[in-house]
Amino acid sequence: MLCSRSKLKISFIIICLVLLFYYWLMLKATGFFAVEPTSSYSFKIVKSIKTVELNEQVEPIEQVEAIEQDSEEVEKDLHSFDEPEPLNCQLYSEKRPFVKSTKTAKYMTPHVCQLFCLKNNSTFMGLTRGDTCICANQNGAGYVQKDSDCKLPCSGNAAKHCGGIDTISMYRIDTVDGNSTWSTWMRVPLGADNFVRTRYRKCSRLVDEPTSCSAELDKDFINAGDGELNPKIKNNVIGCFTSYSFAMTDKTPPKYVKLTIPASSGDSCLEECSSTSSKYAVFVEGQCYCTTSLGWAQPADTCVYQFGATVYSVKPISDNSVTLVFEKRRTKLKVGVVAYFRGGSTLASSLFYLHQGSLSVYEMDKLLGSKWPNVAVMGAENERSELFLSKIYPAWFYCDSTALPGIFYRMYPKSGGKFNTGLESLEACQRKVKITEVGSLCAVYVKEKCLMSPIVSAKTVRILHAGTLAQAVKLYSDIQFIYVLRDPRAMQASRASMIKWYGEDQVSRLRDLCWEIKELHGVFGTSGNTHVVHYEDMATDIIASATQLYKETNITLTGELLEKLKQLTGEGAVRKSNFDIVQKDPKSRIGSWVHNKKMFDRIKTADSSDECAQVFKYYSSYYKPLTKILSS
DSSP states (O other): OHHHHHHHHHHHHHHHHHHHHHHHHHHHHTTTTOOOOGGGEEEEEOSOOOOOOTTSOOOOOOOEEEEEOOHHHHHHHHHTSOOOEEEEEEEOOSOOTTEEEEEEOTTOOHHHHHHHHHTTTOSEEEEETTTEEEEESSSOSSOEEOGGGGBOBOSSOTTSBOBOSSEEEEEEOSOSSSSSSOOOOEEEEEETTEEEEEEEEOOOOOTTSOEEEEEEEEEEEEEOSSOOOOHHHHHHEEEEEOSTTTSOOSSSOOTTEEEEEEOSSHHHHHHHHTTSSOSEEEEETTEEEEESOOTTOOBOSOGGGTOSEEEEESSOOBTTEEEEEEOOOOOOEEEEEEEOTTSSHHHHHHHHHTSTTOEEEEOGGGGGOSOOOOTTOHHHHHHHHHHIIIIIHHHHHTTOGGGSOTTHHHHTTTTTGGGGTTOHHHHHHHHHOOSTTHHHHHHHHHHHHHHHOSEEEEEEESOOOHHHHHHHHHHTTTEEEEEEEOOHHHHHHHHHHHOHHHHSSHHHHHHHHHHHHHHHHTTTTSSTTEEEEEHHHHHHOHHHHHHHHHHHTTOOOOHHHHHHHHHHHTTTSOOTTTSOOOOSSTHHHHHHHHTOHHHHHHHHHHHTSHHHHHHHHHTTTTOOOHHHHHHO
């Protein structure tokens, strides 16, 4: 009996093994166990994107499935686009309102991610954790990190990098303004549940010269209701653009605006402009502008949110070919105001942000996240200086606003107050367009304002490593770098009154500060795009300082700006309620030290150090050792 049972068990096991072997052969024949190369995959979206409010937590965005496709076809798709353009490395977290879609793959590479995101109509992509692809329409949403923090090998190609464990490598994969490939989609509501989605390409926009180009237009009409679409509107519509070039706040309208009249709709606007010599009919919130140029307008997708300019060609568009005319960039002065903490950069920045039509931001080093390290950590200081000057400065000063980190659009302009003058169009857009893509949709309004602003400036503190700043001065020869210098003892006293850390070991703190000033001495005043202004001079007579700086930078100092400066500072002398009054010597700021023998001895020790002695030598007409000040 036992023997029979054993035979039955053995027979059962043999049958199971035979069946398993049979199924294995079948699966092998179908290629189930084959490892396909990365290039044999493309991706298909199977679930639509969810639109959320900015403050709403985003759920897992999309489920995607890999579909096998002929490798030659995929390679053709990949090579029809430019290589993805690396932008920066950023911190990454699961709270990701900027994400449009995501894909984790066993064989992830930058090319696989690029193809996936292009099929999602995205303009940016990110790679993180070695195997995860993120598609977005803005440049991330985290603090910028050094590139070496995004060196994790890709799961599909170890020779490529795919972010880090908590960082993401951001890339631009498509243009936004139709320069080399298609522009962003521009949706225009046409009434009665009709709207048109348009985009254009083959228009090489040269920001430093006027541009006129024949662009190829792609239109996609959607009729969701029963209303009939006006044939004239259908034939003439170009798309949705940013509106500041038309609804300008300047007293004198630009020359390309031939007629401005109220209008109730795009139809009536087009009708009015048809009787003029204009090329375009532009409808913006109840106003009609008949123009011969699009100014500095950028293609936008905000008209469906009742924010933006709907642009029509006065003449019907044939064969989807339309002439687009843009203006030369207006900017005459790019200014980087740099200073040490409590060095006077706020006062110096007012000389430029108060100028009519200027575009200005302050302390963009905050986009790097953590506070500036102690000067003793020179390696970290050098890295952060290089990171800021190479990644953030160019995006701001050369109007590449879509390449600014997405966190910029969370910080500005609301946190900037009066120092972010010129960003009103961005703020208005953010109020209207409260969705996850606010970075991409509203960033173009910053680009438009940048192109048309006579002065573009940025106030920066604590990004002053001498070596990297010297390189930036040479690299960005068209940016005027203004260094605000203040007596190191006055700076130290001001710092100590605000932050406890600076009040500890003040001799070392003061020597460090003298060393920093000494290092920067060789950078400024040695080339035509560097300038030095002393805080003591501005505090004594800001009008004279403004006159000198505007003369050095070849910009006209207008009477309007002079009046604003007088109002700000009280007829030229800094009001005590606004700023600490600092005379030619620092007695008023460090007078308390004189009556404290222990502190006085410490300051004398710092004064006699090699670092501070060099500062007194370089700037002898401004700063002297404390003993000489008291004896004079």
